[in-house]
Amino acid sequence: MGSSGRKDLEALEASVGHGFVNRGLLEHALTHVSGSTARTESYERLEFLGDRVLGVVVAHLLYETFPAESEGELSRRLADLVRKESCAEVAERWGVGPFMRLGDGEAQTGGRKKRAILGDMCEAIIGAVYLDGGAAAAEAVVREAFGARMQTQGRRLRDAKTSLQEWAQARRLPTPCYRMTSRSGPDHAPFFKVEVVVEGFVPAEGGGASKRVAEQSAAQAFLDREGIEREGT
The missing domain is CATH 1.10.1520.10 (Ribonuclease III domain)
Known part of the structure; x- marks a missing residue:
């Protein structure tokens, strides 16, 4: 060079x-x-x-x-x-x-x-x-x-479910549905897996130490996979 x-x-x-x-x-x-x-x-x-x-x-x-x-x-x-x-x-x-x-x-x-x-x-x-x-x-x-x-990044992370719901509503899709797919670990340190279902799309899965965290993770996984920008990004 x-x-x-x-x-x-x-x-x-x-x-x-x-x-x-x-x-x-x-x-x-x-x-x-x-x-x-x-x-x-x-x-x-x-x-x-x-x-x-x-x-x-x-x-x-x-x-x-x-x-x-x-x-x-x-x-x-x-x-x-x-x-x-x-x-x-x-x-x-x-x-x-x-x-x-x-x-x-x-x-x-x-x-x-x-x-x-x-x-x-x-x-x-x-x-x-x-x-x-x-x-x-x-x-x-x-x-x-x-x-x-x-x-x-904090507000953006907390807004994953809201962002996904608003995105679905803007396209006249039903409200995203969350369902737990598994729970593992001891009672004092559980780990939940949740998938989010949006009509017409492959479900996306997320995990976390609580159902709330797992739902946010699943929503974020869906947003990332589909290339959807969140409010505030």
């Missing part, structure tokens, strides 16, 4: 918040399988690592930030924060698109704007930061990228 390429990557590093000692790791994280000669040369292995690092760091931050919340509430927040759509939004803020290494076919079909790829590359970059700078560097990047979302 020439000097102009290195300079461009410096801009991305500044956006991510980490200056790489081994810039090859960043280049690896930006390489889609369509732009590599072998799957092991793409971002997929770094994505695998970054997904786990992201989950651990966000879980730690949630534990610190919301000391009064239950395990079920923390789990809902975690699922919302680390889902692919959230990671894609972070990658967009970082300005990853122009730096992607894509095959010609993927580039011509809008690969630089595909949220699945953006989400994957966000996780891959986090994995690359972890390998390059260690756990503290990765935590700093995740805290900066995801910290603000923790403070603004």
Whole structure:
């Protein structure tokens, strides 16, 4: 890579918040399988690592930030924060698109704007930061990228059932129906699974430490699967 390429990557590093000692790791994280000669040369292995690092760091931050919340509430927040759509939004803020290494076919079909790829590359970059700078560097990047979302997600999470009901009513569909599909665990720590049924759609399932949490989780799963934007997002 020439000097102009290195300079461009410096801009991305500044956006991510980490200056790489081994810039090859960043280049690896930006390489889609369509732009590599072998799957092991793409971002997929770094994505695998970054997904786990992201989950651990966000879980730690949630534990610190919301000391009064239950395990079920923390789990809902975690699922919302680390889902692919959230990671894609972070990658967009970082300005990853122009730096992607894509095959010609993927580039011509809008690969630089595909949220699945953006989400994957966000996780891959986090994995690359972890390998390059260690756990503290990765935590700093995740805290900066995801910290603000923790403070603004609460109302959106609580509104999942309401948002789904309003969406169904706007389409003159019957009110969504929730039914428990299973209950497991001991009496002092039960875990419920609930599915939400919307006429004309495949049911969506969610789980949690109470029926209320499980219903919210199922509603959110339906909204995510169908690509329905909630109020406040």
